[in-house]
Amino acid sequence: MSVVRQQALTVVAPISSGNEAAADQWLRENRRELQRGLSRSTTTHFARWVLLPPTLDEAGLRIGPQHLLAFETNFDGELPEHVADLRASLGSLLDGAFAHAEGYPGAESLDKLAEFFRSRSLRAAAFYIAHGGLSVPVVHGDAAIKRAVEDRLRELSRGAQVVAQEPLQLARELQRTARGVAANAGLTLGHVERGLRENPAGVLARAFARPFGVLLAFLLSPFYELRDELVRKRQPSFATPELKAKRDGIGLEEDRVDQNGLTHMVAIKPGWYRPFALKMMVYLVTALADAGALVGRLGGIQTIHFARWVALPDRRLLFFSNYDGSWEAYLGDFIDKASMGLTMIWTNTVWYPKTRLLLFKGAKDEEAFKTWTRACQVPTQVWYSAYPTLSVNDVLQNAKLRTLLGSELDAASSAQLLALL
């Protein structure tokens, strides 16, 4: 079986002026419809529509005279098939969602729609996947198999206890159940090739391909960090009524289910150095992550399904993340487990907490980092998850279970299998 690759789509288009409120209202009112439509899609893991308002740069000037509409997905396979799948599952809803996006051709012609998505899409500067190689149908199938196995266990129980059986015998019994369910529902049982093997030589080559640029970025950082300290005296308050209202709005929509989506946007600091340093740091973080081959973990964080940074042409840095659990736990993980990696990237953006040598301090200033993150968050009009009740851990454990259920069982593997339940 061929490997199904996961990709990131980020479509950004200006909203025709004067139509921001209408676009916002339409998206909010049709949130449930869009989510329902997307649940028919077989290639979409996560998706969101979000209006990106103009933001202020360091000098207090507005970036972006217009609101932008961003549509992002994490999808399986290749873009043309994904667009066709979106069109088939959303139908005319697409026209509503993009009604005020400049250059939107309508969903009538698939070719034109695909061309719009392609031409308006921005490449992710860095893209993270926790469960690469597992397509939406596989994730759903794995969850269905787990449910069937749990139901069988219940049938074999007296009260809370499964009636005593040899482990191997019990595991084989569950295997029979899984085979029956998989055959009936056309689900995959056994190993799915995920294409996770990295070429170590290639990773190393990439890690050392730009030593000069990376070094230069670090060497110059003290001068620019000194400058930041002078600028910081002019830092605007994060406690303005507008920011408070935004915070309230975001707070009320968070933590409804076991997952959350986060949209974050902030201006890059002025001058040539910061975009350069950002590029070098994104490159370094990516190379280090690859070299560590941290499957299922972003710098030690095990709760992020997909995340990406996207640089907008107008010197703004966008961050999309789909994570398990609460915002507070997520930010805590950022600070405790990934502070350096995040600081390397975000220190190049305005009002980020005081940093030393691109690496140190920064996110470690707990309260300042949390306040800054919240202030830069953007309320998301529509957010969709194909499996809102599954954590990264669930997805990976279910995949392991499916692999074991499809294998020839012995004493060791049946013990492993039973421990996954």
Add this chain to the structure above:
Amino acid sequence: MLFAYKQHPRSRFYLLRFDGGEPREWLRRVLTDVTSGEEEKAGKYRFNLAFSARGLRALGLDDEDLDTFQREFVQGMAHPERSYVLGDRYADDPAGWHWGGPTEPVDAVAMLYARNDEELLERAAELDILLDKYAIGHRVEDVALPEDGREHFGFADGLAQPFIRGSGRRRQPGDVKIATGELVLGYPNAYGLVTSVPNAKRRRGTREHPDLLPGMQRVSFGHNGTYLVLRKLQQDVAAFWQYCWDAALAEQAPNLAERAKLIAARFIGRWPNGVALVQAPEAEAPPAAGLNDFNFRERDPDGLKCPFGAHIRRANPRDMFGETAKEGLHDANLHRIVRRGRAYGPKLAGSLPQRDDGVPRGLYFVALNANLRRQFEFIQQTWLNSCKFAGLSAERDPLVGKQAFDFDDQPVPRIFSVQARPVRQRYEGLPRVVQVRGGEYFFMPGMRALNFLCDGVETERLERK
């Protein structure tokens, strides 16, 4: 208040309402009774005061002042955003609370602790006179430290407390030391930083006020203060034990009472006498020294002694997460609170399974912390109420876990897994045995800040000078 007041088992909590009264005059009169940090080592009764955001407003703090407090406190526990975070929905919705909800707001809590009933009644009588004199509305709850040290379900409680230097409490084996700033504002916290200290516009007064902030006409109001969490949790003791009894019956256990006790102990993670399951997994052992002297990672990596979902793991996972035990312990210690719970209502009598007598009983949960969101709320949201805790996938705390609803608004069945060989056991259809009946976030000011609150608001005159 840094003490558990074990010498003061009798107590009365007053939930105050300032509307139409003279709270500042009242405060001025009772101020000398408030127990300060230094006085705590002496005998006598204890008296503590803490204020909700509403109460501080009534005492003259304005929006600008309140903006310097934590957002969670200013919103109040009954705010819809907090309800989502805390899981206070459906049966636990603030609309149905006895106090603290939208219809019964609370401005302050006065906590009176006495060594015996006689002292309690004597002090309470004095307090009642003053409350009436200054027209302070109040609701009274008698709460106590149970004589046998066990809460209503029958389990020894309050065993795991963090140790804080300078708190005066003796450090027990296994108590983890946490930074002073995790409990009191104005000191370094677990990150080595100082959690923001609320400040307020300067006032003129005769007493000793908090220090002025350099270069500003504002005082460091919150210095030496802390946030106090109060929740009234009603316990359905009969339903809890009935479930354990029925579960033992369904397993056809030979000794129902013993098996029911084991099932209950697995929900909790400790035996009724307080001995942890990781120390005595099979049967209740006599309590040895060091009831808190254990960790999870080494003693029970697979949850075979104490289930992963047990209440004591969810309330304080100790060293179970992280790459190493040290890292796990460090991370867990970013989310500790000091608990000062007290019971209300009489113990349910009778032998197992008990019949409900219809008398309300439960726990007044009291917690102190410097950062509501990172400490109290985190425990509630990310540990107790998370269905993804410790690699579990569909269950919440067996005691206090919220009722979850699926996308079709159907209640999600409550389950509990017991890790075992060859395969886990699973308890299904758990009843909800704890219901939230009231709650609010309060701020407990230091002595100087209390002085400040008593003094008149005369900032205008100050500004003119």
